[in-house]
Amino acid sequence: MAYNLLKGKKGIIFGALNDKSIAWKVAERAHEEGAQFVLTNAPIAMRMGSMNELSEKCNAEIIPADATNLEDLDHLVEKSMEILGGKLDFVLHSIGMSPNVRKGIEYDELKYEYYHKTLDVSAFSLHKILSTARKKDALNDWASVVALTYVAAQRTFVGYNDMADAKAILESIARSFGYIYGREKKIRINTVSQSPTLTTAGSGIAGFDKLEDFADRMSPLGNATADECADYCVTLFSDLTKKVTMQNLFHDGGFSSMGMSLRAIQQYEKSFEDCPPVGDDIPFDEKDVERFR
Numbered sequence: 001m002a003y004n005l006l007k008g009k010k011g012i013i014f015g016a017l018n019d020k021s022i023a024w025k026v027a028e029r030a031h032e033e034g035a036q037f038v039l040t041n042a043p044i045a046m047r048m049g050s051m052n053e054l055s056e057k058c059n060a061e062i063i064p065a066d067a068t069n070l071e072d073l074d075h076l077v078e079k080s081m082e083i084l085g086g087k088l089d090f091v092l093h094s095i096g097m098s099p100n101v102r103k104g105i106e107y108d109e110l111k112y113e114y115y116h117k118t119l120d121v122s123a124f125s126l127h128k129i130l131s132t133a134r135k136k137d138a139l140n141d142w143a144s145v146v147a148l149t150y151v152a153a154q155r156t157f158v159g160y161n162d163m164a165d166a167k168a169i170l171e172s173i174a175r176s177f178g179y180i181y182g183r184e185k186k187i188r189i190n191t192v193s194q195s196p197t198l199t200t201a202g203s204g205i206a207g208f209d210k211l212e213d214f215a216d217r218m219s220p221l222g223n224a225t226a227d228e229c230a231d232y233c234v235t236l237f238s239d240l241t242k243k244v245t246m247q248n249l250f251h252d253g254g255f256s257s258m259g260m261s262l263r264a265i266q267q268y269e270k271s272f273e274d275c276p277p278v279g280d281d282i283p284f285d286e287k288d289v290e291r292f293r
């Protein structure tokens with residue numbers, strides 16, 4: 001159902017690659033809510049993804065830009081204001097990529113050249129976008145910027161690798177710039193910490209299916225879907241959330257506040273039915289030793 005929450009608002013949406021992308025869903029919802037926007041992605045994504053379909057559906061032009069390249073961003077911001085006929089009211093940063101994750105290089109052996117790339121693409125790009133927009137005074141008063149993040153910024157998740165460091169920096173950039181932009185123009189900047197979601201970026205994480213299943217079982221409301229994330233982002237772009245800024249907002253069905261669930265206890269007990277109690281490690285015959293190894 002649409003509520004005209006973004007009627008008359010103009011924005012830029014970064015990161016829609018295909019119909020699984022969180023940014024894709026946000027674009028669809030923003031369109032339904034009456035927003036006008038430009039879609040952008042790295043030039044290589046133009047070949048890999050299916051952005052033209054989204055562009056037609058949302059009547060949105062595409063401007064390719066590598067979010068780590070200041071010249072590309074300069075052009076993107078200028079051109080977007082020209083196309084949309086004015087300054088911007090919202091920006092979605094939905095960008096993430098780690099060459100270390102892609103190549104299966106583990107955290108204790110990170111390749112530093114790749115590590116720099118991870119941080120540049122997944123975190124510094126937010127700084128570059130905000131800085132470029134500020135130099136051009138491209139954001140209207142009370143504009144809203146949302147960047148997507150993951151709970152691995154606060155807690156360790158095996159396999160998330162250097163993306164955890166990138167997300168911690170991303171969240172900090174949102175706070176630091178949130179102060180500057182808030183003070184100057186009442187512009188709000190938040191990060192949305194989303195549940196594991198089956199997308200191109202998500203499925204690159206080692207053991208993703210198990211992580212997704214674990215989070216779903218641990219969360220009292222279950223994992224949040226990409227469509228639900230889009231709903232949430234739309235409220236953050238709307239005027240209904242004008243005083244929310246510099247926050248990391250968990251959109252994860254409650255996962256980030258859980259410690260132990262009843263279901264997890266039951267599962268834990270089951271998995272030990274075949275095992276001796278802790279400390280009960282005396283007289284096994286050979287067969288048992290093999291069984292409990």
Ligand SMILES: NC(=O)c1ccc[n+]([C@@H]2O[C@H](COP(=O)([O-])OP(=O)(O)OC[C@H]3O[C@@H](n4cnc5c(N)ncnc54)[C@H](O)[C@@H]3O)[C@@H](O)[C@H]2O)c1
Nearest residue numbers: 015017021022042045067095096148196197199200201202
């Ligand atoms: N999928 C999940 O489980 C999950 C959970 C929490 C947060 N997130 C975050 O959500 C965001 C969107 O990811 P997604 O899951 O929709 O996957 P996705 O693969 O659909 O989106 C990632 C996007 O980043 C773009 N990108 C990569 N390098 C770029 C560059 N140099 N310049 C511009 N764009 C570039 C890709 O082309 C792609 O469109 C990411 O920040 C991701 O970390 C995802």
